[in-house]
Amino acid sequence: MAGEISDAIIRVRDITVQFGKTRVLDGLDLDVKRGEILGFVGPSGAGKSVLTRTIIGLVPKIAGRIEVFGVDLDAASAAERRGVERRWGILFQQGALFSSLTVRQNIQFPVREYLKVSQRLLDEIMVAKLGMVGLKPEVADRYPSELSGGMIKRVALARALALDPELVFLDEPTSGLDPIGAGDFDELVRTLQRTLGLTVFMVTHDLDSLYTACDRIAVLGNGKIIAAGSIADMQASKHPWLRQYFHGKRARAVMG
Amino acid sequence: MGIVSGDPTLERIARGNGLALCATGTWTARFAPLLERMVADAEKLGGKAPNIVIDASRVSKLDTFGAWLIERLRRSLTQGGVETEIAGLSANYSSLIDEVRRVKAEPVAETDRVTITGMLEQIGRSVAGVGGTLIGLIEMLGAVLAAAGHVLIRPRGFRLTSTIHHLEQVCWRAVPIVVLITFLIGCIISQQGIFHFRKFGADIFVVDMLGVLVLREIGVLLVAIMVAGRSGSAYTAELGSMKMREEIDALRTMGFDPIEVLILPRMLALVLALPILAFLGAMAALYGGGLVAWLYGGVDPEAFLLRLRDAISIDHFIVGLIKAPVMAAVIGIVACVEGLAVQGSAESLGQHTTSSVVKGIFFVIVMDGVFAIFFASIGM
Structure with a gap:
């Protein structure tokens, strides 16, 4: 990979993750710059979600170093770690909404835990977040089991954004959304990045998202980053998987 | 500026x-x-x-x-x-x-208030729900019997692997804990019996009490309660999470009957397991009781066995074992009905698992009472 990027919000060095005898990530390096939308692609089962989960600390690594907001997560004290966690938001692949809480309570949960504000402001912020992700306030008192797949994604994003984080991890945000919904979602991510100065780490398979939303693309293969750069770099790449990915039937359809 | x-x-x-x-x-x-x-x-x-x-x-x-x-x-x-x-x-x-x-001015208000009428309504509804619960259990019993009949006519539909797997889970893996607990209960009954009977110089009658109690009542009842807590809850949680993830719907759309695929093997495993566990439990309790009688009461093993042979008849043993499969069926049916009643949330899974165990134990005790009356009236 290219040399040190000074303004990296996430700095991953030499990460190795192993499940039993299978090495999923093998000495992986990755930088995510402040304020960019990084699209993260790779074949199914290559370990995209594993890397995300390793960065946020859900999967143990056997070697390597992870810095987020300049804090080394292994060396951080519990308080420092909580400070970092308060500044990021995570959208899980399946939404991971709390099934016994309503949409309102799901979105308000992190706010209520971290900030001492009035119920009125909590409600207003909840409605604002719902509006941002394109949902009507009427869904606020529904339970996650009463929502469609696309709505779950949106509510989960609203929850990830509840505390106005500086960094969001999106794990396949547009999978399961209709194309118009997915397009709106990309637009939304762009708007949020512009207005809130958000940094976005997006695992995706949606070529449209890669073209319209992402500033930079990183490709995972064989446990390493095999390429990183703009969409033009990706198209120019000679790597067989990349050629297939960016010049396949679907890619041509997207490029028109 | x-x-x-x-x-x-x-x-x-x-x-x-x-x-x-x-x-x-x-x-x-x-x-x-x-x-x-x-x-x-x-x-x-x-x-x-x-x-x-x-x-x-x-x-x-x-x-x-x-x-x-x-x-x-x-x-x-x-x-x-x-x-x-x-x-x-x-x-x-x-x-x-x-x-x-774009945010609307007035946020929607949360409408969730506790009122006395609301509480009364809830009590009324749960009382009225008792009838529904019984009907649900009878329906499930019917569905399981129908599936069993179906399998008898067409034995290829029987899921042997699944049944064996569940048998391992509910029977084989339960043996250590069941034997341990019944052993300890046997010890306690024996110790208490000797302690009190000694005042009348009737130490030896502790063997009668132990034999009748363990073989007729405590052995099977205790094991059934343990199985309801251990396996009934597991069945409810398994079926409930499968229901939450739409796995049961998936089975149905592929043309499989969830009762036949999921519930029949579980029921069968439980019905086979409980008599085995009850037998092992009774033996462990007798052994524990005998040990305490010997070490604490001075009743040597030979005297214990002789007395035991006089005190109990095969009837006591049969009465105990006849109850076991029936109790297993009750536990299994309650667990499966509760499992399938789980809604979308984690909270609902917890509620139904709790109620599976509570209802399972309740019905086991009720059944035990019914059996006691029945066996008394036929003179067993």
């Missing part, structure tokens, strides 16, 4: 015949409680000036919380008849304000 970072402030500056509210500092979630108080104070300014400008040019950082509070201030001042506008926003921040401007 210039951008100011640090704690947020809202200064009031007279400007012409109007008023300017100068926002400075960091207007973000971190300072939300402070911001809320400041904005609430500023909202009272309505009527003090004909027009107010909210100047946000010196805000160093703005997020949804800050943007909404500025917008809320503008709205409430405008409502109070003051001409209000927001000025000095950078392009990025003004699009954020536009975003929150």
Whole structure:
């Protein structure tokens, strides 16, 4: 990979993750710059979600170093770690909404835990977040089991954004959304990045998202980053998987 | 003037015949409680000036919380008849304000209040639900018997592997804990019996008590209660989470009967397991009782066995074992009905697992009572 990027919000060095005898990530390096939308692609089962989960600390690594907001997560004290966690938001692949809480309570949960504000402001912020992700306030008192797949994604994003984080991890945000919904979602991510100065780490398979939303693309293969750069770099790449990915039937359809 | 970072402030500056509210500092979630108080104070300014400008040019950082509070201030001042506008926003921040401007004024209210009538209603509903519960259990019994009949006619539909797997889970793996607990209970019964019977010089009758109690009642009842707690809850949780993830719907759409595929093997495993466990439990309890009688009461093993042979008949043993499969069926049916009743949330899974165990144990004890009356009247 290219040399040190000074303004990296996430700095991953030499990460190795192993499940039993299978090495999923093998000495992986990755930088995510402040304020960019990084699209993260790779074949199914290559370990995209594993890397995300390793960065946020859900999967143990056997070697390597992870810095987020300049804090080394292994060396951080519990308080420092909580400070970092308060500044990021995570959208899980399946939404991971709390099934016994309503949409309102799901979105308000992190706010209520971290900030001492009035119920009125909590409600207003909840409605604002719902509006941002394109949902009507009427869904606020529904339970996650009463929502469609696309709505779950949106509510989960609203929850990830509840505390106005500086960094969001999106794990396949547009999978399961209709194309118009997915397009709106990309637009939304762009708007949020512009207005809130958000940094976005997006695992995706949606070529449209890669073209319209992402500033930079990183490709995972064989446990390493095999390429990183703009969409033009990706198209120019000679790597067989990349050629297939960016010049396949679907890619041509997207490029028109 | 210039951008100011640090704690947020809202200064009031007279400007012409109007008023300017100068926002400075960091207007973000971190300072939300402070911001809320400041904005609430500023909202009272309505009527003090004909027009107010909210100047946000010196805000160093703005997020949804800050943007909404500025917008809320503008709205409430405008409502109070003051001409209000927001000025000095950078392009990025003004699009954020536009975003929150779409928020409807009055958020929907939460309607969840506890009232006496509501509580009474809930009691009424749960009483009325008892009938429904019984019908549900009978329905499930019917469905399981129908599936069993179906399998008898067409034995290839029988899931042997699954049955063996569940048998391992509910029977083989339960042996250590069942044997341990019944052994200890046997010890306790024996010790208490000897302690009290000794006062009358009737030490040896402890063997009669132990034999009858363990073989007829305690052995099977205790094991059934343990199985309800151990395997009934597991069945409910398994079926419930399968229901939550639409796995049961998937089975149905592939043309499989969930009763036949999921429930019949589980029921069969339980019905086979409970008599085996009850037998092992009874033996362990007798062994424990005998051991205590010998070490604590001085009844040597030979005398214990002789007395035991006189005290109990094969009837006691049969009465105990006949009850076991029936209790297993009750536990299994309750567990499966509860499992299939799970709704979408984790909370509902917990509720149904709890009620599976509670109802399972309740029905086991009721069944035991019914059996006691039945066996007494046929003279066994």
